[in-house]
Amino acid sequence: xxxxxxxxxxxxxxxxxxxxxxxxxxxxxxxxxxxxxxxxxxxxxxxxxxxxxxxxxxxxxxxxxxxxxxxxxxxxxxxxxxxxxxxxxxxxxxxxxxxxxxxxxxxxxxxxxxxxxxxxxxxxxxxxxxxxxxxxxxxxxxxxxxxxxxxxxxxxxxxxxxxxxxxxxxxxxxxxxxxxxxxxxxxxxxxxxxxxxxxxxxxxxxxxxxxxxxxxxxxxxxxxxxxxxxxxxxxxxxxxxxxxxxxxxxxxxxxxxxxxxxxxxxxxxxxxxxxxxxxxxxxxxxxxxxxxxxxxxxxxxxxxxxxxxxxxxxxxxxxxxxxxxxxxxxxxxxxxxxxxxxxxxxxxxxxxxxxxxx
Ligand code: 13P
Ligand code: SF4
Numbered sequence: 001x002x003x004x005x006x007x008x009x010x011x012x013x014x015x016x017x018x019x020x021x022x023x024x025x026x027x028x029x030x031x032x033x034x035x036x037x038x039x040x041x042x043x044x045x046x047x048x049x050x051x052x053x054x055x056x057x058x059x060x061x062x063x064x065x066x067x068x069x070x071x072x073x074x075x076x077x078x079x080x081x082x083x084x085x086x087x088x089x090x091x092x093x094x095x096x097x098x099x100x101x102x103x104x105x106x107x108x109x110x111x112x113x114x115x116x117x118x119x120x121x122x123x124x125x126x127x128x129x130x131x132x133x134x135x136x137x138x139x140x141x142x143x144x145x146x147x148x149x150x151x152x153x154x155x156x157x158x159x160x161x162x163x164x165x166x167x168x169x170x171x172x173x174x175x176x177x178x179x180x181x182x183x184x185x186x187x188x189x190x191x192x193x194x195x196x197x198x199x200x201x202x203x204x205x206x207x208x209x210x211x212x213x214x215x216x217x218x219x220x221x222x223x224x225x226x227x228x229x230x231x232x233x234x235x236x237x238x239x240x241x242x243x244x245x246x247x248x249x250x251x252x253x254x255x256x257x258x259x260x261x262x263x264x265x266x267x268x269x270x271x272x273x274x275x276x277x278x279x280x281x282x283x284x285x286x287x288x289x290x291x292x293x294x295x296x297x298x299x300x301x302x303x304x305x306x307x308x309x310x311x312x313x314x315x316x317x318x319x320x321x322x323x324x325x326x327x328x329x330x331x332x333x334x335x336x337x338x339x340x341x342x343x344x345x346x347x348x349x350x351x352x353x354x355x356x357x358x
Contacts, residue, residue, distance in 0.1 A: 008074040012045045014038060017071065024298040025067045028291050028308065033067075044323045045072045051330040057117075058091040059326070062098035063270040064292035064318040067299075069097045072323065076296055078271035079151050080166045083109045093117065095329060096337075097321045099124045103337040104155045108347045116337040119325035122317035126152045126244070129214030130190045135160065138187050138210065145185040146177050149350070150194060152216070155339045157189070158347035167243050167269035169358040170194060171201040176357045178204040190214030197243040197252055197267055218315045219244035222288050227251060230286045230309050237307065238282045239265040240273045242289035270296075277301050290315045 021033035045068065052059050060082045061073035070076040075085050079098065083106045086094045093115050096103045099122045107116040130153060139145065139160075149161040150170070158164055165173035177186060186204075188195045189212035199206050222245040231239070241248055248267060255265045266276055270293050277285055277297055287294050288309040297306045329335060339347075 010049055010072060010074065012042055012049065012072070014042050017042055017045075017068070020071070020299060021067055024302075025295050028294055028311070029066075041068045041323055044327050048072050048323065048327050048330060051327070052095065055093050055330060056091055057093040057095050057330065058086055058089045059095045060086060060097065062102060062292075062318065063296050064290040064315055065097045065321060066292070066319065066323070067295045068323045069321060069326065070292070070296060070299075072326070073097060078166070078168070078269050079105065080168060080269075081271050082106065086110065086114065090114075095119070095326060097326060098122075099127075099315075099317050100337075101127050101152055101154060104339050105151060105158075105351070107337045107339045108155060108158070108344045109351060111344060111348070117329050117333060118335045118337060119321040119329045121335055122320040124152055124317055125217040126150075126191055126214055127154050130154065130157055130212075132156070134212070135187070135189070142185045142187070145187060146181050148173060148177055148186060148188050150189065150191050153190065155343050155347050158350055159343040160346075161350045162353070164347075164350045164354045166354075167194060168272055169354065170198045170243070172358050173354055174198050174204055174209070175202045178202075178208065183208070185210065187212065191216065191244055193220065193246060193248045194243045197248045200252055201267075215246070216244045218290055218313055220246040222309055222313060223247050224250055224254075226310050227286070227288060230307060234284055234286060234307055236282070237284035237286045237305075238280060239286050240276065240288060241265055241267050242270065242273075243267045245288050247288070273297065274300055277304060277306070289313065290318065292318065 018038045059073045061069040061076045063076055079102050086106050087109050094106055095117050096106050101124055103116050103118045147161040148163045148165055149157050151164055151166045163173050163177055186209045188209055192211050192213045192215055195211035224247040227247055251265050268276055278301055284305045286307050286309050290313050291308050294306050294308045
């Protein structure tokens, strides 16, 4: 039975938001959450919720969004989890706070069932690192080659791909593809750091895998030095590392060689960081990803302590979305996400293939 109105309790109160923002976000966004601004945000959030109800919209926010967007959303989560959530909700409208490839992924999964809107149309440097001509050349050299694309890709690249993967399931997808098509060459794109981590986590012959050399400008800057400095400061903390980080493969090698001497490191998608932090016996964590995730972790696991590996790990694309723009989008239906139907059909098949193996 399709849900038509929000079934999730969203708590909007000045005292609650002021308390949460000052406890969990003050160091992340210094000076942003003044009393006056929080009052303004609370007013806008109430309008957002009432419009979302009128328009039967499900509002969702990626883990890197500003705290107020995470608060006003029915759910905050990682790129795949949010698309799966909106597919289950079966609402006629979705307002997706994230970057464009995420809105496109949601539209591809939902097809005609829902209209997808975004507060803005933010890009992503990882997606921008994809050049279709280079893929054409690789395909021309390897006509029976297999394309595995990370979810951070545009809809056209997804449509050209045999499999999609996310940071949650990339090693499973790679291992499955290598088993399914023995001896065939694989192009893994676009993130070279994720690709290197995944290669070292599976028994797949590296000689058969070509790694595209794309990277995210936020994560590639998170190097080994930043992690080592953080570990010096917080020696008992566990390391939660997004595999897009520039330090990911060298940290993986170090953890394998040095073991706990280098600290306990875990390579996780944003949502997996939350699951891990909840069940780990550790009380402290160093978080190597975009800072928005630190707010989510602190809010959901308040009894533990989370340190951002770097206060410079901010994705300006993600931060193009604001509560003002979300309200405007709900009022004026400004940015609707459209994906060509043929591209949707092919991209959906590649996503579906991933879902059947993970
Ligand atoms: P997640 O899929 O882990 O949410 O990551 C998306 C992303 O953009 C990472 O930079
Ligand atoms: Fe893209 Fe990097 Fe921003 Fe993630 S953090 S959305 S990969 S630019």
